[in-house]
Amino acid sequence: MDTNNFGFDFDALAEKDRDHMIHPWVDLGLTRTREPLIVVEGEGATVTDAKGHRMIDGIGGMWCVNVGYGRNEIAEAIAEQARRLCYFSPFGIIATPPSIDFAARLAAYAPGDLKHVFFTTGGSTAVDSALRFVSFRNNFLGKPKKKHIITREYAYHGSTLLSASVSGKPADRGNMDLITDYIHHLPVPNPYRRPEGMSLEAFCDAKVADLENKILELGPENVACFIAEPLLASGGVIVPPPGYQRRTWEICRKHDVLYISDEVVTGFGRLGHVFASKPVFDIEPDIITCAKGLTSGYVPLGAMLVSDRLFADLTATAGKGQFFANGYTYSAHPVACAAGMANLDIIEREDICGRVRENGPYFQQRMAELLELDMVGDVRGSQFMVCVELSADKKNKTVPPTNWDYAWRIFEKCRPKGLMVRPLSHLVILSPPLVITRAQIDETVEVLKQGIQEVADDLTREGLRTKA
Structure with missing residues (x-):
């Protein structure tokens, strides 16, 4: 039994999830094998899962928790x-x-x-x-x-x-x-x-x-x-x-x-x-x-x-x-x-809109640093909306094969490091709560940078990419 100071029995919850929940936008072939992410608490720009692991919510729930959790x-x-x-x-x-x-x-x-x-x-x-x-x-x-x-x-x-x-x-x-x-x-x-x-x-x-x-x-x-x-x-x-x-x-x-x-x-x-x-x-x-x-x-x-x-x-x-x-x-x-x-x-x-106009350009500027990575073809967005598009061949803007599962691999690398991102095929999308601090923006970029580089190294070892 995997429990934590919230009192949740993770294994029991995960079993009930697999037995009864139909999730939107899930790979149906993996519903019986992939472990669910069970989120139990939120505060500001962070969420905590049922195992007690706290993460920056890089996706704002689903583009929506604008004023943050715990209000x-x-x-x-x-x-x-x-x-x-x-x-x-x-x-x-x-x-x-x-x-x-x-x-x-x-x-x-x-x-x-x-x-x-x-x-x-x-x-x-x-x-x-x-x-x-x-x-x-x-x-x-x-x-x-x-x-x-x-x-x-x-x-x-x-x-x-x-x-x-x-x-x-x-x-x-x-x-x-x-x-x-x-x-x-x-x-x-x-x-x-x-x-x-x-x-x-x-x-x-x-x-x-x-x-x-x-x-x-x-x-x-x-x-x-x-x-x-x-x-x-x-x-x-x-x-x-x-x-x-x-x-x-x-x-x-x-x-x-x-x-x-x-x-x-x-x-x-x-x-x-x-x-x-x-x-x-x-x-x-x-x-x-x-x-x-x-x-x-x-x-x-x-x-x-x-x-x-x-x-x-x-x-x-x-x-x-x-x-x-x-x-x-x-x-x-x-x-x-x-x-x-x-x-x-x-x-x-709290002039949330003014804070976005102040901190949004900083978020965009920091995220643009990811373009230095060989696997990143494009970083685009505005204010607190960003997409990192990954490429199999940066020069030719080649979309990677789906079996490489770029974005999901990055999602899995970032979670243990304290960051939630949204994986969509070869796209990594971020839309954090608008109350995210500059220190949390810095942490988001650094964790994502590490996650992308680790996935690139893994793919190279597996023979799926040629190291630049």
Whole structure:
């Protein structure tokens, strides 16, 4: 029996996990043999596993624990609201004070006229609701042919049928039935993979042209919307070339195509602002989706923010007797909204966004040192979003064979040294809590550097790499 001062019997927990848990995104062939990582406690930017081992959480839970672990203020807000009113139906014209107040506070931060908020249960349902809203609105306005959705390869927008269909990560599409007749994926705007000798400016021109050409090919009268993460997060922290976001937004305006900015990851401080669309990318989308940092992961909650201009079309005289038949039992959950309010209080009081703007460039600068390693092909990102792309041949940007398992090996090297990273094939992704200190940033980089070098040495000994 493996126990620790938390009182957990690790072996018993691990056995129950193998016998009963179905995990998302796990290699099904390894579920009976790989030991689970069981996390039991968190504080600030660190977590502790069931064996008592403490680690810097380099992935912020899943892009979401923005204000850090162990925030009693949020826990107290959750408990107080649960005691007062744990739940009430959100359907029809029914609301609770936390949901009304939180909607108003979000609207105050939103760019332009995005002043109406529809609460959901998470990011997937926020995206699903946004896409359904666009479809509903076009039908309402007598434009039933305006249905086509344009998205991008390597995008990630969620796990409902509709949100998964607009996602574009190749690894997520195997054995899944997806909508294909009215959803269209553009080539990914990844500067690292642009043609040899092409400038960033020319690459940006080409990627913007991809969007306009697709709209013209389908016919603007048939295209409902373009959905885009400002930075493609789970697809590898892909940072489009400068000006891309603004120019694609202008193309949508030109052709009467709605622009949905998926800020599930980039919102609530991750890029130094509550919403990044306007201050970072100079766009005022028609719809913004958000989740994750909305409550810093303390309880599930998502939202879509809709332009007054779009909503006004539906609420005039013609709207009488019409219903937007989309919602969830836990939409605008009062406990979740109370958590979101407390989370936003911390973001404001501690100027979390300002801290990100101060420490984010330092994080990027330190992470860029990994480019000195032969196995590292690219280090990219912005503020507290980073991807380290590993390469079998740095000069030719060769993607390593999957059986080399680069990122997982690095994950396994870093854990005992006190760092959690997110392994995705040949990508190592980091998105730490926004309260991470500079000393913890330094430790993160040093541990990751050691982990990568040790894996490179192992691969060389195994004959899978030639030492540079």
